[in-house]
Amino acid sequence: MFRYAAALLFAVALSSCAQMHPLDSSAKDRLRTVAVISTVDLPYIDVGARRLPPEVTDVTLFGLGIDRTHFDAAMRDQGVHLARILQDRVLDELQKDSYQTTVIDVPRTNAAPIDFRQVVREKGIQTDAVLGLRFIAQGYIACSDSSERLAPNVNISARLIDPRTNEPLYEEGLTYGCQAQAGIHQDPSLVANNRYVFASYEALRMNPALAAEGLRDGITRISSLVGRALAK
Numbered sequence: 001m002f003r004y005a006a007a008l009l010f011a012v013a014l015s016s017c018a019q020m021h022p023l024d025s026s027a028k029d030r031l032r033t034v035a036v037i038s039t040v041d042l043p044y045i046d047v048g049a050r051r052l053p054p055e056v057t058d059v060t061l062f063g064l065g066i067d068r069t070h071f072d073a074a075m076r077d078q079g080v081h082l083a084r085i086l087q088d089r090v091l092d093e094l095q096k097d098s099y100q101t102t103v104i105d106v107p108r109t110n111a112a113p114i115d116f117r118q119v120v121r122e123k124g125i126q127t128d129a130v131l132g133l134r135f136i137a138q139g140y141i142a143c144s145d146s147s148e149r150l151a152p153n154v155n156i157s158a159r160l161i162d163p164r165t166n167e168p169l170y171e172e173g174l175t176y177g178c179q180a181q182a183g184i185h186q187d188p189s190l191v192a193n194n195r196y197v198f199a200s201y202e203a204l205r206m207n208p209a210l211a212a213e214g215l216r217d218g219i220t221r222i223s224s225l226v227g228r229a230l231a232k
Contacts, residue, residue, distance in 0.1 A: 020185070023160060023170035028232045031169075033100045034160070035127040037114060039087040039135075044068040045075040045215070046139040049201045050148055064142060067201075071139065074205070078212035082138055085219045086156070090133060093227025102127070116161040129169055130161045133226075136173070140204060140211065143178040148200045151178040151192050152211075154218035158226050170229060176218035189221050 046058075052065025059066045087103070094101050104123055106114065116130040136155035143149045154177065160170040178197075180186035196214030198204040204211055 020173070021168050021171045023230055027169050028230070031099070031128045031232075033102075033127045033129070034094055034230075035102050035104050035120065035125055035130045036087065036091060036094075037116070037119070037130060037132045038103055038105045039083040039133045040108065041081065041083040042135050042138050044072040044139070045080060045082070047071045047150065047201065047204065048139070048141040048153075049150060050142050052201055071205075074208045075212055075215070078208055080212045080215055082154070082215060082219055083135065085216060086133055086223060089219060089223035090131070090226050093223055094131075094230065097227065097231050099230075104130070115166065117163050117166040120163040127163060130163050132159045132161065133157075134159075137175075138215070140198070140214075141177065143197070149178075149197055150201060150204050151197045152214040152218050153177045154215060154222065156222055158229075160230065172226075172229065174222045174225060176221055187225060189225065190218075193217065 046066055046068040048061075048064040048066050050064060052067055056067045056070045057065040058068045091101050091103070102125065104119060104125065106119055108114070114132060116132065120127060120130060134157045136157055137153050138155075139153050140150045141153040143151055153175075155173070155175045158170070158172050158174060159168055161167065162169050174190060175186060176190040177192050179191045192214060196210065196217060198207070198211070
């Protein structure tokens, strides 16, 4: 529980501080096929707020109340399944760039480590590279200023692995939401539009359709950046 909540609260810092390893041109030239490890959601789509009503607070951490179950239920009612959307849109991006793609179905939890080379060997798949997309955070979180504002928090780790060596060809942490603090890398396209930034938890709760739209917008933008990073 602690590990998951900590990931939520420090998603921007964790992603932005992650090593960025771009895909070099020589690798792009030889890659024709990419296998994508099946993408899975975190257990909850949640909210980390400074002032959270006690009736919806599942845990308190570092001064923030965490609502997991109530907001998660609201997002499920809106049909939000972020892992499925992310996987489909990244596959679309790769196929638009003439990659041949396949999905490797690996039953697992989101946090479970994967030996990409072993998976490819066990599945008997021939591929030039394996792409893993892992969620670090899903939901809304208080912005770093002292206000009650809540912004989408979609944080994804992307890794493209050479199955021959199990070494990364490309890796990047991508966080969509509040603008990162000065000195922390964040692609400008991943700063959430103000229409998806809510003045309070109550404002967020009262507009689940717009909240869901904000999360989907994050997936769209992150997918585009992954596609751009792998584009030939």
